[in-house]
Amino acid sequence: MIKDKFDKNKDRDSVGIDFVFDNNGDYIYTDSEYGFGKKVNIRGKITTPEDGIYSAEIISSDGGGGKWDNVKANEEVTCVINTSILHKTTVTVKIHSNKSNCNGHTVIDYFLG
Numbered sequence: 167m168i169k170d171k172f173d174k175n176k177d178r179d180s181v182g183i184d185f186v187f188d189n190n191g192d193y194i195y196t197d198s199e200y201g202f203g204k205k206v207n208i209r210g211k212i213t214t215p216e217d218g219i220y221s222a223e224i225i226s227s228d229g230g231g232g233k234w235d236n237v238k239a240n241e242e243v244t245c246v247i248n249t250s251i252l253h254k255t256t257v258t259v260k261i262h263s264n265k266s267n268c269n270g271h272t273v274i275d276y277f278l279g
Contacts, residue, residue, distance in 0.1 A: 178277035184269065191266040198227075198256040201249020205230070205279035211242045214271040218263045227256040246279065 185193045212220050216239045224231040224245055232245035249255040263270065 178275075180273065180275045183272050183274065185261075185272070187261075187263050187266055187268055187270055189266055191263040193261045193263075193270060194258065196256060196258045198254040200251075200253075201228070201255045203251030204249055206247050206249060206276055207244070207279050208247065208274060208276050209242055209244045210272055210274040211240050212237065212261065212263075212270060212272045213240055215239065215263070215265050215268055218265045218270075220264075221262040223258075223260045225258045225260075 185195070187193050208224065210222075212218070212222070218239055220237040220239075221233075221235045222237060222243060223233040224247065226247035226249070228248040228250045230245060230247040232243065234243045237243060247255075247257060261270070261272075
């Protein structure tokens with residue numbers, strides 16, 4: 167699971183995540199966690215497949231995030247998401263690739279703001 171890769175005790179970290187694009191070239195991940203009311207700065211890039219073109223979106227139930235189109239492999243995108251101290255924040259990551267049924271890999275750097 168992706169959430170097991172993130173260390174909630176660190177203010178900054180970098181994680182690599184492996185995933186699989188479906189028949190339509192889509193990958194969607196959603197998780198809900200307590201975020202302690204802090205802003206989280208995110209920098210990410212999709213590293214494989216190297217010849218892919220991507221659309222990506224990050225959505226936080228408490229605001230922030232971003233949407234990017236025509237992203238090439240290893241091209242970095244950045245955004246800030248908001249979290250809540252009062253309830254769990256739901257974060258959704260959507261990636262679409264021009265490649266279907268293949269493995270993907272992304273690297274995400276994050277730090278609390």
